[in-house]
Amino acid sequence: MFFSLLWLSVMHCRIYTAVSPEKPTNISCIYYYDINITCSWISGRETHLNTTYTLIRKHYDDGIQQWINRDTCQSNNGSCAFFFPDIPYVRYCFQVTAKNTLNSSTTECVPMEMLEIEKLEAPDIISVEKIAGIKQLLNITWKNPTVVPERPLCCLIQYRKMHSNDLGNITDCTNHTETIKSYNLMDLQDFTEYAIAIQCKGALAKFWSEWSEERTGRTEEKAPSRKVDLWRVIESPQSSGNRDVHLMWKLLEEFPSSESIHGYKIWYIPENNASSTGSTRNTTDKKITLLLPGEAYVLSVIAYNSAGESPEATLRIPTIGEITSKHIDSVWTFTLRKKMIVTWEASSVNEYVIEWYKEWDSEPFNRSWQYVSNTTNWTFQEGAFESFICYNISVYPLFENKIGAPYSVQAYFQEKPPTVGPEPKADYLGKNEAIIKWNEINKKHKNGFIRNYTIFYKSKGGKELNKTVNSNVLQYKLSSLEANTQYSAYVIAANSAGGKSGNTITFKTSKFNKEDLLYIFISLGLCMLFLLFLGIICTLKKQSLKRVCWPDVPNPAKSIVVGSEDVFMCNSLLKQGQSEDGMVGSEDISVLEPGMPHENQTELLLIKHENYESDHTDTGAKDVPNDHKKELCNEEHEVVKSVSPSLPYIDTEQDLRSQILSAVKPNRKIYPVEKLEEDFSKPQFSPVQNSSSKDNENEDDEHTDFKEAATFNPYLKNSVNTREFVVHENLPDCNQNESRTQSTAPFQKNTAGQSYVTLDMFGLTIAH
Structure with a gap:
């Protein structure tokens, strides 16, 4: 553990080795006049110990001809100074001693002349003035720095035009020692403001003084010597035939600054009217807009000041719709070394105007232009174009004092990705x-x-x-x-x-496209039209469709075969067709075939009705009771004009007509229809006798076998044992509130397609 800590301590500690100082080198001194002598040197390597530097100043004693120590100064860095007034103009040498606890090191003594190392204070400019009547000149007066003893000085005059960084320098060295000095600065631009600064030094000194404060002055004014650089932008013609012409101009690079111009005169005259004096406009701006007619004009611009006028700059404005030949075949642009270069191909032309402006800038006066000649390429000056902006660049040919049709391109000086994306x-x-x-x-x-x-x-x-x-x-x-x-x-x-x-x-996306919706709407429309058409057909052919599609099943309860004497009296057909013995003649029975048209049925019934009216009027009237004779003998009769399928009927075999005739003719009477029970076996009513007994006898001889047993007809099957006749409310009073019961006639069972006879035919006409 101990060794680990020791190792870490060694790794994190810096161990330095102290060394003796090196000999300082590169000793240099500057004498700041009447202030101090400052010397500096290069100390050498780091000693890692406190090191003291001693600057030793020695002067030369001509008597003993050796260097004698005068004084010293110490410092811990690489410079040291001796202060005024203990600075006589004598010959000195300087040496430096570096010393620490280990050792010391001393340089050689470096001799220096005081006149060579002195640095004077900055001069003071008294005035910068023009001299009346002298052009392009400024007189500069300044005060030289004071020196003792007096000695020759050199001064450097620096001048530049205001708002410009182009500098000019003039050195003035004289042997004179005067305190006030003047100098004429010549070959300047007329009526141009200049900034002046001066610095001085001794004739033998190495170091210049600091620059004086700048003073400004303006040269003498004179008449402008060069014409302005003129250009135009022509707007599209108005409805009145006039057009706006925007004139703009600039001063040439060699021209004096704008302060020398007091104003501009614009003169314009029709090209084809030399006798006209034209029109004149004055302005102090470098632009003007003129409203000119459609004819060609010649424009002139003159700059003037108090000393005179400049030469005139002339430009021709073409007529509206004037066509000029193209002399520019193509134009290319490219960027090289941060400069835009334009090159073009042209024929028979040596002068051109290059125009450029920002694509989105519609202000005519923001356009820039440049006249060039004897070249087909041009390099724009740096800063003429901004990066990431599209410029319209046009090249106009100049020939015979005319401006030809331009060739235009677009260009970017530098590109970057779009700032915003499409929406x-x-x-x-x-x-x-x-x-x-x-x-x-x-x-x-x-x-x-x-x-x-x-x-x-x-x-x-x-x-x-x-x-x-x-x-x-x-x-x-x-x-x-x-x-x-x-x-x-x-x-x-x-x-x-x-x-x-x-x-x-x-x-x-949609569920359906337009075609799908169109098909759907067309289908729905066709269906609606079909339904509408079908409805119209059904409405117009209601009865025909009803007979074909929904034939009425006869209701036995409403079937009338026989009835009381009063009922038959009200039924014109039965009433008028009865004979004296109560029997119905066979000629009064109409048998309808299945395929007979509705109109034919109506005509048949009408004919029968008329026959009955004519043949049996007297007979019918004879049998009617006195209290009903008025109603039955009324001349107005109501005839049913159609036989509806809803009328009750009894079906027979296909030879029903012959069966009926054979059944009726032998006895000239129709037997009553008997009421059907479940077994169809029990007759309930008496037969109805026909009014004509003579015909019954003749027909009875022909049909003696009309005694067949009645068969069951499902269309006439009904659980009701009796039939109640419902009399129309408009019938005569003799039929109101009366009902009759009757039996179903024992006719043969009907089959599909067989002929039938409606028993209601016996009562189609009702007398009122």
Whole structure:
């Protein structure tokens, strides 16, 4: 345990070895005039002990011709100073001794001349003034530093234009020792403000004084010597035919500063009207907007000050719709060593104007331009373009004092990924497809040319898919999607420096697409039309459809075969067709075939009714009681015009007509229908006699075998043993509140397709 702690202590401790000091080197001294002498040296290696440094100053004694110690100073670092006034101008040498507890070390004595190591105080500038009548000159007056004894001095004059870092230096060394000194600074720019500073030193000294405080002065003003650099931007013509022309200009690099210009004169005149004096405008700005007609104009701009005017700069404004030939074939831009370089191909042109401005900046006066000649490439000065901003660059050819059609390109000085991504939205959602739309990124946020868009999408819990489209595409149709499924999607816009994604959206596909819904709606519409058409058919053909689809089963309870004398009197057919002996003639019975049309049945009944009316009017009236004769003899009769399937009937075999005739003719009478019991064996009523006994005798001779036993008819089966006749409420009073019971006639059982006779035919017409 002890050895472990000892080992750790040794590992965490620094063990130093003390050494003797090395001999200091590189001794140098500066004499700050009338302040002190400061010497410095390089101490050498670290001794790890307290070391004392002693600076020894020796002067040379010419009498004994040797160095004599004058004084010393001590310090613990690499410098030491001797203070004024004990600093005579004599020849000195300096040496340094380094000493610690182990040893000491002394340098050689280094001789130094006081005039060589002195550093004077900074001079004081008294004035900086122009001299009237002398151009491009400033007179500078300053006070030299005081020195004893007096000796020649050298002064360095530094000058620069205000708001510029370009410096100029002039050195003035004279043998004169005057305290006040002046100097004429020449070859300056006219009416330009300059900043002046001065520093001085002794003629033999190595060290310059500090710079004086800056003083400013302005040169003499003179008339501008160079014309302005003029350019224009022409707006689209207005409905009135006029157009706005934006003029802008700048001073050339060699031109004096803007303070030398008092204003500008703008003169414009129609090109084809030389006799016109034109119009003049004055401004103190470097821009102006003119409203000019559609014809060609010549513009001139002159800068002026109190000393005179500059040469005029001229520019031609073309007519509206003027077509000029293209002299620029192509333009390229690229960046090299942090500079934008523009190169182009042209023919028969030596002068050009290069114009550039930010793509999103619509302010005409924010455009920059440069005139170039005898070259087809140009390097923009550093700082002319900002990074991550798109610029429109145009090259205009100049020929015959005209400006030709430009060739324009877009360029970025430097690109980076877009600041924001596209904001997508889902549109036109279908069953298996959706359209993703997005807006173009704002020009300020593109930071480079957008090369493509990539759409990433996936279903919930599914694999992410992507589609890439060109930069000019702002929507994409996603296909092969699952129906009724939720999807998420986002879009990435990419340039050469990288990409940026926008927000993620979610959308859900439809259960049905438009085609499915169209088919459904069409099917429903067709069904509704079919049902409507069917309803109309059923309404119009109600009776026909009812006879075909739902034939009425006759109700035996409503079947009338025989009745009381009063009932037959009210039934016009039976009443008028009865003979004196109460029998019904066979010619009064109508037998209807199964396929006979409804209209034929009606016509047949009407004919029978008319025959009965004409043949038996007297007979019917004769048998009617006195109290009912008025009603029965009424001239108005109501005729049933159709035989409804709902009327009671009795089916017979297919030869029913012949059976009826054979059964009726022998005796000229119809026997009463007997009431059926469960075994159909017991007759209940008396036969109904026909009114014509003569016909019964003739028919009785022909049909003597009408005595067949009645068979059971299921259509006439009913548990009710009696039949009660329901008389219509509009019948004569003789039929009201009367009921008759009758038996079912023992006719043969009906079969499918056989002819039938409705027994209600005997009472179709009712007299009122």
